[in-house]
Amino acid sequence: MALDVFAPWDDPNAKPLIQFQNVTKRFGDFTAIDDLTVDIFEKEFFALLGPSGCGKTTMMRMLAGFETPTEGQILLAGEDIGPVPPNKRAVNMMFQSYALFPHLSIWENIAFGLRRDKMPKDQIGERVEEMLRLTRLEKFARRKPHQISGGQRQRVALARSLAKAPKLLLLDEPLGALDKKLRQETQFELMDIQETTGTTFVIVTHDQEEAMTVASRVAVMDHGKIIQVSTPDVIYEAPNSTYVADFIGDVNLLSGKADPQGDKLHMHWAEGQPAVVGSPLEGAIKGQDVHYAIRPEKVSISAEKPENAANAIQGEVHDIAYLGNISTYHVQLPGGQIIKAQSANNRRISRRAFTWEDKVWLSWTDTAGVFLER
C-alpha cells in the first residue's frame, strides 16, 4: 500500500506559498538576515531553528510585516508583500508573550480580529465558539486573561491568531513559557490543530526537540543564513555540516585526514588509533581535512572486542550519566579524547554491566556516522 507522503518540496511542480528571494535585512551595521532564499509550501509546519541572534525572529517579523527587507523580496502566494502593512496581510502571528489584550475577555480577544474585518455579528459568534471548542476553552470565554493559567493563555493566543483563518500562521516561541510536561502535550495539540485547520505554520524556536517534534521541515539557522533545510530525520541523520550535527542532539565529532579506499572512506584521526571507516564523502581526496559525526546512541559498548565491527576502539569509562531510560558513557581513549556512547537501560541499575574505570570497547558500523566537509 502506497502511503501518500506529504513532501511538496520534492515536487518540482508544487507552487510555494512563501518565497524568500535573496532577502537581506540590516539594522545599522548589523546584518540580521544575509542573502537568504527559501521556499515554504502550503500546509507545511515549518520550523526556524537556531540560537538567539541567528535571525529567525527577524524572518518571522518580516513575514508579519513588522520589518521590511533591506534587499530582496518576500512573495506570499506569488505576490510581493513588501509594501503591504501588517493589518492588510493574510498572515497572523502568535506572540511569544501571547500579547493578550488584558482589558478584554477571552471571548472578545478571539473576536477582536473578526470585528476588524467587519464580519456580521452572528458569524463572529459562531466563529469564536468554534475557536473556543478547538482549543477547549468554552468554560473560560467570559474570563479576563489574568484570570486563567499560563497554558490556557497560550491556547487563547492560538485561538485568537487562528480565528481569521489566515493563509499563514506565525508562532514565535509559542511554548517557551510553559513547563516541560505541558510543553510536550501542547506540541501534539499544535500538530493536531495544524492538521485540522490545514493552515501553514511557521514556528520560531531555539528548542531543537520542539522543532523536531512538530515540524514537517526544519531550517537550521546561524548568523542570518540558513545552514540546512530538511525534514527532521534528514537533519538528524544526514546533517550537512558539523554546525548542524552539533546543534541538533548529542554528537561525537572527530576530525582527521581523508583516505578514500574502494567504496569506503577512511579517516586517519589519531596516532595509534585505527582509521574511522564510513560511507564516502563526495569529492573527498586523499589528505583532505574532513570531519566525522556519530550519534552516541549508534555507538555500542562492550567488554570484549566485537568481531566484524567496521569501527572498534578501546577506552576507559570516564563518566556515566544515568538518565533513567538511557545511560550515556563518556569513554576516554588513550589519546585523551572522549567518545560518548549511549545504551538503553533495559535492565535494572543493580545489574549494570560497566562502571567507572572499566576497560571497554566501542564499536559502530560503517554506515552509523557521516563524513562532513565542514
Place this chain on the structure above:
Amino acid sequence: MRRMTWFNVTSLTFGFAFLYLPMVILIIFSFNESKLVTVWAGFSTKWYGEVLRNTAFLDAAWVTVKVAFLSSCLATILGTMTAIVMVRAGRFRGRTLFSGMIYAPMVMPEVITGLSLLLLFISLGMDRGVFTIVLAHTTFAMCYVSVVVSSRLVSFDQSLEEAALDLGCSPVQAFRLVTLPIIAPAVISGWLLAFTLSLDDLVIASFTSGPSATTLPMKIWSSVRLGVSPEINALSTIMILVVAIGVITASLINKRNVMRQRREEEAADKLA
C-alpha cells in the same frame, strides 16, 4: 505589631501637628461667631451662608473650575502624546537633553514661568483672560501628565500593539482600542493631577490673567490682603472638604480595583 515607644509617639505627634495644625485652626475659626478672626465668640455657620451669597467668590470659583477643566484636558492630550513619542522613540542623539527639557518646567520657579508667558502673550498682542490662563496652565501641567503616563508606558508590552495591527487594526485603531484602554488609569491620574495643579495655582494665574478673569486662589489672596475674614476661612474649609472628598474617593476606587484584581488572580491560581 511593634509596640509604640515614647520616642515614636512624640515624633508622630509633632509630625502630624506640623502638617495639620494650621488647617485645624482654619477650620475651627471658620465656625467662629465673631468677625474678628483670632477671638472666639461662639459657634456659628453664618460665614458659610455669606460665602454662598458672595457672587464675586462664586464667579471666581466658576472661572477656576473652567480653567482647571480645559487646561487639564489639553495638558492630558499633549502630555500623553509627548510621553508616547519619548518612550517609543528609542535611543537617539540628544535624547537625554530632550527628556530633560520636557521635565524642566516642573522644577522651574513659577515666577519665571509666569513672567515668560506674560511676555509672550504681550508680544503676541493677546487679550489676557480665561484663555491665556488655560494656555499657561496647560504648559506647566503637561509635563506632569507626561511623567505619569510615561512611567506606565515604559512597562507597556509593545507586542500588544503589534498584535492589534496583526489582527487588522490601522495604527489609529490600535491606539484607540488597545493602547489607550490599557494606559487609561495613568491618563486619568495625569488628568486629576493637572486638574488639582490648576485649581490651586496662584502665581502663574496672576501673571497671565486679565481684568476679566479672576480665579479663586487669586480672589482669596486679594481678599486676605485687606485682612483675614472668617468668610475666607469658611471658603477655604469648603475647598479642603472638596479636595478631601476627591482624594478619598479616588483612593477608595483604586483600592477596590486592587482588591478585585487580587481576588480574581487568586481564583485563577486555584484553577491552574
